[in-house]
Amino acid sequence: MIKVEPFYDKNTGTGSYVVYDDTSRAALIIDAVLNFDVASGRLEFALANQQLQFIEAQKLHLDYICETHAHADHLSAAAYLRQHSKARTVISQGIGEVQQQFSRRFNKPVTEDQTLLYDILVHDGDTLMLGKHTLTVMTTPGHTPDSVSYLIEGNIFVGDTLFMPDIGTARCDFPGGDAHQLYQSIQKIHALPDETRIWVCHDYPPPNRKVQLNTLVKTSRNENIHVNQSMSEADFVTLRTQRDATLNVPRLLYPALQVNLWGALLPEKEAGGQRFIKIPLIVDEDSYATQ
Ligand SMILES: [Fe+2]
Numbered sequence: 001m002i003k004v005e006p007f008y009d010k011n012t013g014t015g016s017y018v019v020y021d022d023t024s025r026a027a028l029i030i031d032a033v034l035n036f037d038v039a040s041g042r043l044e045f046a047l048a049n050q051q052l053q054f055i056e057a058q059k060l061h062l063d064y065i066c067e068t069h070a071h072a073d074h075l076s077a078a079a080y081l082r083q084h085s086k087a088r089t090v091i092s093q094g095i096g097e098v099q100q101q102f103s104r105r106f107n108k109p110v111t112e113d114q115t116l117l118y119d120i121l122v123h124d125g126d127t128l129m130l131g132k133h134t135l136t137v138m139t140t141p142g143h144t145p146d147s148v149s150y151l152i153e154g155n156i157f158v159g160d161t162l163f164m165p166d167i168g169t170a171r172c173d174f175p176g177g178d179a180h181q182l183y184q185s186i187q188k189i190h191a192l193p194d195e196t197r198i199w200v201c202h203d204y205p206p207p208n209r210k211v212q213l214n215t216l217v218k219t220s221r222n223e224n225i226h227v228n229q230s231m232s233e234a235d236f237v238t239l240r241t242q243r244d245a246t247l248n249v250p251r252l253l254y255p256a257l258q259v260n261l262w263g264a265l266l267p268e269k270e271a272g273g274q275r276f277i278k279i280p281l282i283v284d285e286d287s288y289a290t291q
Pocket residue numbers: 069070071072073143160170
């Protein structure tokens with residue numbers, strides 16, 4: 001039987017999951033998180049360590065570390081977990097396109113195939129085995145072009161393709177994001193059996209409720225405030241586009257991308273042994289230059 005142990009990073013509102021087969025003791029982690037304080041630059045491993053301790057206490061063996069997409073709001077602990085286990089990292093083959101887009105932005109020359117920083121690149125319909133249970137990859141682009149969902153034994157891990165019904169959906173205004181695609185991806189998830197459990201990658205609960213990380217397909221289909229049955233694709237795209245125009249850049253955008261796009265590895269140490277994160281400046285160079 002498949003079991004799910006949720007972990008929650010309060011600082012970024014991120015849900016991360018240990019999924020395991022209680023017979024074979026095979027486990028995988030979905031959307032691992034590093035603890036990061038952007039003001040000081042301090043990186044810690046508390047949440048990932050809690051997951052490793054859970055795995056050890058339950059006598060599990062970690063086989064895979066799966067990403068639903070290259071996140072822009074938290075730093076992935078995938079490389080850290082890989083260094084502390086025999087597990088292999090898994091991400092969509094679409095990561096290559098996202099790497100290309102952001103290589104230019106960060107002035108990071110692509111010298112070789114950097115998708116090789118991940119162990120397994122998945123496509124729609126690909127499967128991984130967790131003991132005797134099959135995990136199936138479903139491509140669900142829209143929030144990002146590389147978004148995938150992982151379906152296993154009546155559970156689907158959707159990343160940012162859906163949020164809890166009272167929160168709705170994630171933004172589609174990152175490079176390669178597309179509200180039409182997101183609507184269609186959500187239709188694929190909502191076509192699953194009613195009792196399929198949806199696990200989200202984020203919850204930002206309103207003051208009147210506690211953090212909740214899962215819901216059912218039938219609940220999402222009926223009650224999601226952005227994509228319920230009475231919402232057409234055109235209505236959704238209008239709503240999503242208007243809303244995206246009001247959103248600020250995510251607080252951890254640049255640190256997150258510079259780690260998450262390249263195997264979740266930290267930037268190389270520079271002379272003196274220090275690692276750095278870059279922030280591309282947006283500045284009117286004509287105004288700045290001396291006349
Ligand atoms: Fe995301």
